[in-house]
Structure formats: C-alpha cells, structure tokens
Amino acid sequence: MPSRRDVIKMTPDERKTYVAEAKTATLVTNGKDGYPHAVAMWFYADADDTVWMTTYRKSQKVANLNRDRKAALHIESGTSYEVLKGVLMRGDIAVVDDIDVVLDTLKKVTGKMTGATIDDVDDGLRNMASKRIVMKFTPKKFTSWDHTKLGGAY
Numbered sequence: 802m803p804s805r806r807d808v809i810k811m812t813p814d815e816r817k818t819y820v821a822e823a824k825t826a827t828l829v830t831n832g833k834d835g836y837p838h839a840v841a842m843w844f845y846a847d848a849d850d851t852v853w854m855t856t857y858r859k860s861q862k863v864a865n866l867n868r869d870r871k872a873a874l875h876i877e878s879g880t881s882y883e884v885l886k887g888v889l890m891r892g893d894i895a896v897v898d899d900i901d902v903v904l905d906t907l908k909k910v911t912g913k914m915t916g917a918t919i920d921d922v923d924d925g926l927r928n929m930a931s932k933r934i935v936m937k938f939t940p941k942k943f944t945s946w947d948h949t950k951l952g953g954a955y
Contacts (some may be wrong), residue, residue, distance in 0.1 A: 809947035816888055819945075820876060822848050823912060828854065829873040830865035830894075838865055844874075844938075847910045849954075852938040855906045858898070863934060864914070866894050874938060885948040892940040903930040 811819060825841050832838040840862060844854045852874060854881045856862055866872070870893045877887035897903075907930055917927065 809946045809948055809950050811886075811888070811947050813949065816945050817846070817848070817850065817943050817944060819886060819947075820850075820852075820888055820890075823876045823878070825876075826852070826854075827875040828862065828938075830862050831869045831871060832865055833860075833868060838862060840922070842874075843904075843914050845913045850890075852940070853906045853909065854936045855903055855910060855933050855934060857932055858934050862892050862936070863896060866896055866935040866936070870894050872938060874940070879948070883948055883951065883953050885890065885946065887946050889898075890938070890940040891942040892938055893897065895939070896936045897935040897937055900927075900930055902935050903933050906935045907933070 815923050824843070826844055828842045828915035829837045829839045838861060841853045842856075844852050846852045872892065872894045874890045874892075875887065877885070879887075905927065907926065912918055
C-alpha cells in the first residue's frame with residue numbers, strides 16, 4: 802500500500818503544469834540576521850524547471866542573494882484541505898545583470914501575468930529594465946502535494 806505522501810505527490814508533468822499556470826510564488830531568501838525573507842514574486846518557468854523573475858537591483862532579496870544563493874520558491878492554492886495543492890522548490894539563484902536578459906524576462910513575465918504581448922522595446926521599458934536584474938532560479942529539490950488525489954478522504 803503506497804504511503805499517503807506518495808499518493809498526493811504530483812508527477813513531474815503535473816508539477817510543471819501547476820507551476821506554469823500559477824501567477825504568484827513566494828520567494829524565500831536568507832536574510833543577514835538569519836531569518837527567512839519571504840516575498841511574493843511574479844515569474845515564468847521554462848520547460849527545464851528554471852524559474853525566471855526580475856526585481857530591482859537594490860532590493861533586499863538581491864542583497865540577501867549576494868550573501869547566499871540558496872533560496873526556496875513556494876506556490877500553493879486551495880481554500881480547503883481536500884483541494885489543497887502546492888509545490889516547494891529548493892535551489893540556487895544566479896543574479897543576471899544583462900539588459901537583454903532583463904528585457905526578455907520582463908516581456909515574458911508581463912505576457913504571463915496580463916496576456917499582453919510586448920513587441921517593441923521603448924525608452925520607458927528600457928529605462929525600467931536598466932534598474933533591474935534577473936533572478937534565475939535553478940531548482941535542486943521538489944516537494945509537491947495535491948490533496949484532490951485523496952478523493953475527499955483524510
């Protein structure tokens with residue numbers, strides 16, 4: 802008989818679909834005081850599970866990542882136990898300070914969040930991008946749960 806943990810675990814394809822469809826993830830970095838620093842982030846994920854986010858170069862999360870590249874991303878949904886779903890990813894973040902990568906990431910995240918396509922890079926977008934970096938999250942460990950697989954049983 803499979804363990805309860807094995808029953809609710811998402812398959813890799815289920816996990817990829819769930820992450821791709823999610824709008825917001827909680828990014829957790831390690832603060833200088835030893836406490837976790839958790840913030841909501843918009844993102845997009847590649848087919849290889851790499852997660853891309855952008856933030857201001859001078860943000861606290863970047864300061865944290867300059868000290869320690871280890872991070873976690875948490876995505877969860879559901880308003881009651883029987884429909885609770887989520888993914889916790891642990892991995893490392895590379896800080897990418899390349900204007901073309903920032904612009905590409907801004908376009909992809911904006912497209913995912915709003916459905917709008919940004920074809921032209923105007924001065925406003927380029928100016929915004931010049932103040933930002935990209936966080937390239939490479940997951941090393943996944944934990945997932947999908948309580949709908951329990952069929953309403955606890």
